Amino acid sequence: MDTAQLLRGVLDLAVLAVLEKEDGYGYDVVRRLREAGLRDVADASVYGTLRRLFRGGLLNSYVVPSDEGPNRKYYGLNEAGHRQLVASRTAWETFADVLDGLVGRHTGGAAA
Amino acid sequence: MIDVATRERDRYLTRVAARLQGLGASEREELLEDLREHLAEVEAEAQGDLEALLGPPDRYADELLASAGLEEVDRRRLRDRLRDRLRDRLREFVDRDLARIEPLRHHPEVVASLIGLRQARPAWWVFRGWAGVVTAVAVWGIGSHGIPRVLPDVGGSRALGLLAVAAAVLASVWLGRRTDQRWAHRLSVAANTVLALLLLLTASSLSTAAGRLASAEWAMAEMVPRASWWPPGSLGTADGGVITNLYPFDADGQPLERVRLYDQDGRPVQIAVDETAEGTPVITSFEIDAVGQPVPNAFPQRQVPRFRGDELPSGPGPSVAPLEPGRAEGPAVGDDAEAATAEG
Numbered sequence: 001m002d003t004a005q006l007l008r009g010v011l012d013l014a015v016l017a018v019l020e021k022e023d024g025y026g027y028d029v030v031r032r033l034r035e036a037g038l039r040d041v042a043d044a045s046v047y048g049t050l051r052r053l054f055r056g057g058l059l060n061s062y063v064v065p066s067d068e069g070p071n072r073k074y075y076g077l078n079e080a081g082h083r084q085l086v087a088s089r090t091a092w093e094t095f096a097d098v099l100d101g102l103v104g105r106h107t108g109g110a111a112a
Numbered sequence: 113m114i115d116v117a118t119r120e121r122d123r124y125l126t127r128v129a130a131r132l133q134g135l136g137a138s139e140r141e142e143l144l145e146d147l148r149e150h151l152a153e154v155e156a157e158a159q160g161d162l163e164a165l166l167g168p169p170d171r172y173a174d175e176l177l178a179s180a181g182l183e184e185v186d187r188r189r190l191r192d193r194l195r196d197r198l199r200d201r202l203r204e205f206v207d208r209d210l211a212r213i214e215p216l217r218h219h220p221e222v223v224a225s226l227i228g229l230r231q232a233r234p235a236w237w238v239f240r241g242w243a244g245v246v247t248a249v250a251v252w253g254i255g256s257h258g259i260p261r262v263l264p265d266v267g268g269s270r271a272l273g274l275l276a277v278a279a280a281v282l283a284s285v286w287l288g289r290r291t292d293q294r295w296a297h298r299l300s301v302a303a304n305t306v307l308a309l310l311l312l313l314t315a316s317s318l319s320t321a322a323g324r325l326a327s328a329e330w331a332m333a334e335m336v337p338r339a340s341w342w343p344p345g346s347l348g349t350a351d352g353g354v355i356t357n358l359y360p361f362d363a364d365g366q367p368l369e370r371v372r373l374y375d376q377d378g379r380p381v382q383i384a385v386d387e388t389a390e391g392t393p394v395i396t397s398f399e400i401d402a403v404g405q406p407v408p409n410a411f412p413q414r415q416v417p418r419f420r421g422d423e424l425p426s427g428p429g430p431s432v433a434p435l436e437p438g439r440a441e442g443p444a445v446g447d448d449a450e451a452a453t454a455e456g
Contacts, residue, residue: 025150026149027153027154042175043154043165043166043172044172044179045175045178047176048143048176048178048181049180051143052179052180055142055180069153070149070152071146071149072149072153073146
């Protein structure tokens, strides 16, 4: 199944989760998502999502001068972002449970 | 090396930005704010050509729009900008092009003609009233002869028609003199609209009527020579009058219908006139035989006035005195004109 399509619905949650651990700049977030296993995540999607979450008031941002290259704009969760993450996480867990039951990861097929 | 990379990044960025045309300047700026830096990071860390790493700039921009939730804004803005451009063009036309002819309004000749137009308004009011009645009557009569007359009959009466025209003209003038009031202006606009509609309907019915006349005349010219081509004096009344129709009667004074008449040589007698002896224009229609052919020597011929309201002599009635018993021998009268001709 197309991971990009699955990702579309949960990219907000993934980005919020990444930023909960540690503030990050655009490409940093992309890299951490990929390292976590989301190989196909598109650069533009992450960049656009960050801008949208920021505009939606879920993130704060600050610029950090960089020695080696251009200044980096860091994003981090603010209070609203944290609340959103908690709500999204609950929704996701419920959803994942339902799908697990439906698709049958635990009961299903490897042994069969 | 750095220059080449920078230039390539700029080109990529420019093409992404171009794709975001629909966004407002501030939205676009905000979205692209640190994209240059972001692209630099990507390039530096992934070590490669931007297009190979990120795909074509158009697709990158589309993805950016979608994930930033600005797709709808982008589309709406494009629409708005198109509308704005149209509006600006229109405003420009009004402001500049119309302003160019504005001085003409003060040109003496234009002023004169505007004054003239204003002075001609009463004439228009009169015309409006008269034309309203004429066209209304003409439209009412569509299907009959539908040809408007200068003074139309209303309910078959010329006096009533005259009254109607007079009333309409008075009403139109009365209304015209009050158009500086809002309600009168509205009523006036409505009246003009109705008149325009009536004129249109009359014109279309006129063209239909003209077509009907033309085809009737064509059919007549094709089948028989016109009465005016006849050698003068070939057929006439005892007092030297012109014969425009024939009304056969039997010995008991009963009018006969569908009688075929032939001359001494067995040739069908043909009369086809387009006006009566008094000069009233008529349309002559021939009887149609079993195979659909017109029979020009069937009498009496049916003649109708070309214009509604014209009177035609109705021909002699059954009051014609019965003949003496022991009737005269008439020429052979056949049902089929050609058979009769062959016999003759």
